[in-house]
Amino acid sequence: MEEAIDQEVLDILLVDDDEFFADIVAGQLEEELNHHVTIARGGSQAKELLEKNGTHFDIVLTDYYMPDMNGVDLLQWMHDNHIEIPVVMLTAVGSDLVAVDAMKLGAYDYVRKEQLDLQHLGVVINATKERHRFRVAQALEEERAMEMKLNKLATDKVRDVLNAITPNLNTALANINVEIETTGEELCTEVPSPHREKLRCFLRRIQHDAVTLETSVRGLLGLYRMLYAHHAEVRELDRIKKEIEDKVASESE
DSSP states (O other): OHHHHHSOOOEEEEEOSOHHHHHHHHHHHHHTTOOEEEEESSHHHHHHHHHHHGGGOSEEEEESOOSSSOHHHHHHHHHHTTOOOOEEEEEOTTOHHHHHHHHHTTOOEEEEGGGOOHHHHHHHHHHHHHHHHHHHHHHHHHHHHHHHHHHHHHHHHHHHHHHHHHHHHHHHHHHHHHHIIIIIHHHHHHSOHHHHHHHHHHHHHHHHHHHHHHHHHHHHHHHHHHHHTTOOOHHHHHHHHHHHHHHHHHHHO
16 A cells, blocks of 8 residues: 555546446556546547546546447547547457557557456556656657757858858948048038038938948857857857947947
8 A cells, every 4th residue: 555655646547338347447546556537438438538638637548349439449539639648458358459559559558358457557557657758758859859950950041141141241331431431521522511511410320320230240240150159158248239339339429
């Protein structure tokens, strides 16, 4: 009895049309092993319970021979509807092929009803739950690995695009500053004096915006390089932020 008290309490869905057998097994699982058991008197009722609150159950124990819907059909339905609760099949004598089919559909284990022993069933239930946890953890790890791979591919593409446009962008911004310093002043001398100062203010604003854009782009590229190298540091982020702010402030004065 101490073993039962210490073990994990599970919510079990027991599917069997044999009321006498189901009641005995459910009673033993609850009284001896402290599990919570819900009984479905056939495959159709099990479907209704799983559709209503399938995530509530930790494990499904299902008989194979049932008149309305056999255990393999129930397992197939669960597979088709992406219900990932682990299943243990209860089979009769001479049902080895049934057990094989069930395992192919994702059943974790099977137990012969004529050899059913409560302690053995308890071991199977616990082992099935642990294997399910392992499968879920493995699936999450594989999903994370795939996500990292896709993120790397996307990052590489962004890097290639940035490397392609950065030289042209830097050249264009430098040309704007040069044109303002040279051609802009020539234009100012040709403009009538009432509008000359207004043109100079306009050109200074363009030059200021060009410098701001250049500094911001340089900061963004710096951020990208840090993130791509996976060593972004708070101090470096603060330095880039301050550089941009100082540049914008100095140009505004």
